[in-house]
Amino acid sequence: MANRDDVLSDFTIEEEMSPAVLKDYLQRYPEYTKDLLALFNELSLSDLEATEANLPLETKAMTAEALRVQHVRQSLFGNGVKELARELGLPRAFFMGLNANIVHLGSMPVEFLKGLAASLDVRLQDLISGMQQGDGQAVAMKSDSKPSKEAPIEFWDYVGQAGLAEEEQRALQKLLAGDGSD
Template sequence: MMADREDVLNDFTVEEEMSPAILKAYLQRFPEFTQDLLALFNELSISDLASAEASLPLETKAVSTEALRVQHVRQSLFGTGVREFARDLGLPRAFFTGLNAEVIHIASMPTSLLKALANRLGVHMQDVISGMQQGDGHAVAMKSDVKPGAVPQIDFQDYVDLAGLSEEEQRVLQSLLADDGSD
């Protein structure tokens, strides 16, 4: 039986924690609502990020330049800057929501895309990767903490297929993938 879109989105909204892992689980259970789920996650994350930022003590704001670059990446891809960044690139805002290490297997991300994003953001490729890995702003532990029944990450190409990009957006993405950063 086909899931009801409103029910799925309502369930998603009232999840206890709004994490990329939850998003991924919903994307895999309800691929037909990928765009709605990404957009909703995006809206919810932006309001979360904004309130989290507002509550940061001042001394944590004076962090290392690397941390600032990573924060810039997070802002541009998942935060308050994503609307503008997505518009500049010509890709849907929600597309960036899923470019997250908990959703997409980061090793499956084309290096050319990571380079192009780093280029556009004026940061290092490693900053882009770190930004994608910092799920909830916690440092990434390299130990395996796969919970039983954890949902495996989606391969980048599968994610692109799920994201339902228009032909124009597909072309934009292809040109980013072809961009080796030398311009």
């Protein structure tokens, strides 16, 4: 039976740290499975951290921003809209229409945008960027005339057309009220 410390030491100095190498060690030393898995996980994480540390600062910032904007898009127009709607007490369709192509972004009250950004735990700029990108779904249709882009409607017109129930209107007013911080 091989010495545990020798096996783990040999494992750490392997030229390539890959699942194939791990599998080989697990087959040869099944009695150290738990230790080998823990060590592989630790070494993989440290490799990942080292790679990330070597990324240029601009790349890290851009990646973080892109992830936040993606979170906004998923929350408003994707899989997360159901949870967001339930959390804020507004219908899913209301959030899906907050695409800048539908509602004029400049007409949205700042308190509403701030409250929505706070609910999503993102910066205001990330929220706006996500709304400007919309749902990203293109619709192909045939038409007899040239396509023309319809102007987005004003926020309060959109709210009026949304047909919100009384409880949903109260939820919207709560979101519009903000927390008083600027």
